[in-house]
Amino acid sequence: MPNQPAERTARTQRLIVVSLIGLALGFLVVIQLRSQAAVARTLAAQDDTSVALLINDLNKANNQLIQQSAALSQQEAQLRQALTAGGADSQAIEKELTTLRAVNGEIPVHGPGLQIGIQGSIMDFELEDALNSLRNAGAEAFSLNGYRIISNTPVASRGQNLLIGGRTVSAPLVLLVIGDPEQLQPAADLSASSLQTRVQVSIERKTDLAISGVISPRPLIYAQLGK
Amino acid sequence: MTVLASVSLATFLVTGLAATQFRSQPLPPSNRLARDEALRKSVNQLEDQNRALKAGVQTLQAGVKSGEEESARRSSAAQQVKAQLDDEKAIAGQAALHGPGITVLLHDGSDPNDPNDRSLGWTVHYQDMQDIVNLLWASGAEAVAVNGQRIVPTTAFHYAGVNILINNGSRLSAPYTVTAVGDPSSLANGLGNPDQLAELKSRSRIYGLGLSWVRSTRLSIPAYDATFLVKYAQPTG
Numbered sequence: 001m002p003n004q005p006a007e008r009t010a011r012t013q014r015l016i017v018v019s020l021i022g023l024a025l026g027f028l029v030v031i032q033l034r035s036q037a038a039v040a041r042t043l044a045a046q047d048d049t050s051v052a053l054l055i056n057d058l059n060k061a062n063n064q065l066i067q068q069s070a071a072l073s074q075q076e077a078q079l080r081q082a083l084t085a086g087g088a089d090s091q092a093i094e095k096e097l098t099t100l101r102a103v104n105g106e107i108p109v110h111g112p113g114l115q116i117g118i119q120g121s122i123m124d125f126e127l128e129d130a131l132n133s134l135r136n137a138g139a140e141a142f143s144l145n146g147y148r149i150i151s152n153t154p155v156a157s158r159g160q161n162l163l164i165g166g167r168t169v170s171a172p173l174v175l176l177v178i179g180d181p182e183q184l185q186p187a188a189d190l191s192a193s194s195l196q197t198r199v200q201v202s203i204e205r206k207t208d209l210a211i212s213g214v215i216s217p218r219p220l221i222y223a224q225l226g227k
Numbered sequence: 228m229t230v231l232a233s234v235s236l237a238t239f240l241v242t243g244l245a246a247t248q249f250r251s252q253p254l255p256p257s258n259r260l261a262r263d264e265a266l267r268k269s270v271n272q273l274e275d276q277n278r279a280l281k282a283g284v285q286t287l288q289a290g291v292k293s294g295e296e297e298s299a300r301r302s303s304a305a306q307q308v309k310a311q312l313d314d315e316k317a318i319a320g321q322a323a324l325h326g327p328g329i330t331v332l333l334h335d336g337s338d339p340n341d342p343n344d345r346s347l348g349w350t351v352h353y354q355d356m357q358d359i360v361n362l363l364w365a366s367g368a369e370a371v372a373v374n375g376q377r378i379v380p381t382t383a384f385h386y387a388g389v390n391i392l393i394n395n396g397s398r399l400s401a402p403y404t405v406t407a408v409g410d411p412s413s414l415a416n417g418l419g420n421p422d423q424l425a426e427l428k429s430r431s432r433i434y435g436l437g438l439s440w441v442r443s444t445r446l447s448i449p450a451y452d453a454t455f456l457v458k459y460a461q462p463t464g
Contacts, residue, residue: 050388051266054398057387058273061396065280068395068454072287079294088298090305093312096291099457100315103380109460128357135383140460150380154365178460210463223324223369223408225317227447 102141105148105215109141111178113209114188118173120199124157130191131155134177137187141178141211145169148213165215171199181205277396284453320379320451324370326408328446329415331359334402336434349434351401353384353391355427359405362424366417368407370448374399377451395453402437411442 046054075092082089101107131142131149142149147164149155156163161170177184185205192201299309316322333356336349360378363371371378376394385392391399407414417423418440431438 046389048263048266050390051263051270053387054390054392055266055269055273057385057392058270058277058396061392062273062276062280064395064456065277065284065453068284068456069280069287071456072284072291072454076287076290076294079291079298083294083297083301088302088305090298090302090308093295093298093305093308097308097312097315098462099455100312100319100321102457102460102462103455104315104318105380106315108463110463111459111461113459124361125354125358128361129354132353132357132383135381136385140381140457151378151382152364152368152371152380154361156365180459211460212463217318218369220317220324220369222326222328222410223448224326225322225324227323227325227449 103150104217105141105150105153106217108210108212108214109178110208110210111140112181112205112207113139113141113176113178114181114184115204115206115209116175116177116188116192117202117204118171118175118195118199119201121160121171122162122173122195122199124155124162126191126195127155127162130175130188130195133187133191134179134184137179137183139177139179139184141176143176143211143213145174146213148211148215150215153215176209176211178209178211274396274398281395281452288454319455320370320377321454323447323450324408325445325447326369327411327442327444328368328406328408329363329411329418329440329442330446331363331405331407331418331440332402332437333359333405334437336430336436339434348430349436350389351403351436353386355424356391356399356403356405357384358424358427359418362417363405363407363409363414366409367413368409370408372406372448374404375449377449379451379455381455394451406446406448408446408448411444415440415442 075096078092079089082092098107102109127144131139134142135151144162144164147167147169149164153165154163158168161168162173163169177188185203188203192203195201295305295309295312298305300306313322317324333351335351338349356373360371360373373393376382376397376399379394382393393399421428424438427436427438430436
């Protein structure tokens with residue numbers, strides 16, 4: 001009989017120990033799983049450099065969208081003001097029309113930018129890369145040897161020459177770019193540095209350069225409006 | 228005795244697990260995980276903000292559109308300008324289109340895990356996308372979209388580490404789907420021409436990088452989801 005309390009104590013101790021083991025195990029398993037999941041996410045996500053570049057780009061894009069919102073608010077207010085006064089402001093619509101014509105490359109434009117001279121022939125992909133990085137730097141209009149280029153202008157190599165929207169362009173090349181020269185310069189420098197191993201490249205900043213080449217829009221034959 | 232056995236077993240297990248835990252911990256002293264987590268959080272927040280801003284832009288665009296429509300109903304001058312504006316919007320990609328065409332599918336291949344091959348040739352690069360889109364324009368495409376993002380006159384592909392961004396911060400991720408409206412035969416002939424996309428096609432063979440296309444009798448191309456800002460290029464005269 002005197003053994004009974006001792007046995008009970010032993011049983012209680014065992015129970016406590018087992019519970020503690022369970023607790024510790026559970027805790028460790030959870031930590032283990034959580035840290036594994038975190039590692040998996042890190043891998044599934046990306047290296048710090050990629051993420052940092054992404055943050056930089058998203059910041060820039062969001063600022064752009066804020067500016068777009070401000071411009072749209074202003075446009076809407078202008079339209080509403082005329083409508084409230086009982087009329088209609090066709091100038092507000094005209095302004096948007098002009099912007100789109102400039103974007104579509106249908107009207108001559110002028111403004112600050114860069115004049116890039118290339119003393120030799122380059123390949124289609126080299127031009128594409130340069131145009132792409134200049135667009136990323138905010139380029140608003142391009143012309144190459146007088147031919148206007150927008151993003152859907154096909155660029156192709158034909159021997160030593162380039163075909164810009166089907167028209168032959170040969171060296172020396174003069175690429176005019178309108179945009180903020182401060183922003184464009186680093187992009188132009190980068191493109192130049194990869195070309196300069198073969199051809200001579202000059203970059204000049206201009207306070208006002210004129211792009212007179214225009215594009216006539218391609219007629220839509222297969223595409224129809226609507227989803 | 229049993230208590231002792233339990234305790235021993237517990238200690239053994241706990242120590243063993245703790246050891247595993249420490250070994251598997253990838254944390255160098257700089258606490259890399261916490262830093263990564265913070266960076267990723269920033270990306271998530273910025274992408275949420277990006278989506279909200281785009282939704283805001285679309286609401287404002289709808290407001291402007293209704294203002295323009297009402298103006299056109301009131302004045303014939305406004306009506307004329309509005310008709311021209313609609314044409315320009317369609318050209319600039321601010322209207323959804325549909326028609327016959329082609330769908331190009333692209334996905335990463337498999338990493339050869341070869342220390343002598345650090346070319347990353349098995350992944351799809353932004354230049355590949357640029358080349359495909361350029362080839363589609365050259366083959367007569369009338370409208371093109373990549374992963375549902377319309378290619379507009381100002382579109383640029385931006386390379387941010389392993390990410391490709393286009394049109395105001397839209398992140399493209401693999402697999403990539405490039406859709407183009409146009410004559411399906413001439414688009415397919417352009418893509419099938421062995422002189423075109425030669426480097427991409429050879430990487431497709433070497434690394435199993437996916438490159439295929441299918442013709443369609445009808446496909447839809449969405450409208451550009453934002454607006455255009457022109458700050459420097461002023462109309463001449």
